[in-house]
Amino acid sequence: MGESNGKTLLGNLIAALAGATMLAAVYMVFVYVPTDSAQGIVQRVFYFHVPIAIMTFLAFGVVAIASAMFLWKGTRTWDRLAHSSGEVGMLFCSLVLITGPILAKPIWWTWWTWDARLTTALILCLIYAAYLMMRTVTTTGEQGARYAAILGIVGAVDIPIINRSVYWWRTIHPAVLVTREGGSGLSDPRMQATLGVCFAAFFLLYVWLVWVRDENARLQDALEDLRQRVLGSR
């Protein structure tokens, strides 16, 4: 019980930290940071959009590494981490695809453009939708974990190639819009500070969500083990 208490404490600590930085981030985005002179008030979405996008890549990177470790070692811990990170990554990826158009419409005058980053994010979302679906269509959890791990690895290998191909594709059909936003516009130190706090907030949110999801999966596994044992002893 001592170990589990320590774990709960650590989990609560991460939750508290994530909550505090998130509050700070919201305050900074809405009150503290000055409005961008060129892009207007909507530019504030950017402070959420970019950290979430980076966290999506982090999440799917964790999926790939945990998947490789699972196939190598075969321990359930790695699979649970991959699964949890995949679910949180999917959430973040959807958020990127939602916040993106909100930002794009007033600034680029279009909801969607087949820019390399947008296209990659969309395909990423589709690959990991299949990844999560893989868990539900297999007959046993063990099999689902292994198949999902294969897709987790193949997907990660594929992402750089996809990115390259959509990048070339758009440079060949000349883009009408300026497709690069980058951090170049953040000249004000208050803007940089806000972006930094948002990064921290979303990183902690990611860690906490994965933590909670992982605990949930661990309890599910423990319950399944217990059920097997009870059914076996009868």
Place this chain on the structure above:
Amino acid sequence: MFAIIRKDLLLELRTKETLTSLLLLGLLTLLVLSFAFEPGSDVRVEAAPGALWVAVVFAGVLGLSRSFLAERENECLQGLLLCPVDRGSIYLGKTAANFLFMTAAQVVVLPIFVFFFNLTVTTAFGGIILTMLLGMFGFSAVGTLFAAIAVRTRAREVMLPLLMIPLVVPLFIGGVTVTHKLLIGKGLDEVSQWLNLMLGFDVIFLVVGWLVFEYAVED
């Protein structure tokens, strides 16, 4: 490995099921896409590369999902796995056989594509055939791995396209771009970066498939 290619080809020669369905699906896709574009308009030539590659992808997905269906009946896959060969060799054999089926189907689909879309046959078709070979090889490399997986899931007909199509996006974009450029009279040297990308894709996924296939088939 060659034994597996031989086995699959022999099975196909006796039944001709896969080849016929690949061929018909390819043709039907071209037919539907011909209806989608106004006959005789300029749009047709613009749309031609896309139509060709959609036909390749659809026919490919269907053919690939069939390739492990036969193994599933009567536990044939179990028999294959009991053979004292490396699992990677089974993968390579299956990939090669799938590639040959797709190529065989395209031998008929490509002329009909030219016919429907009223294209002039030029030397550019050498390049287009090369691109199609690269594309189909990549489809087989990715598809064989995921067909082995999809066939053992509950939603197998749906699962394979769901898994495969996002992953083969680079091949599709590459194929369409190269075909389009060659059709409007550009030289092979102008599309070499795409051909390199497709070749790189093929090599990478052949190696990845060969390495992880073991986990896809074991129980």
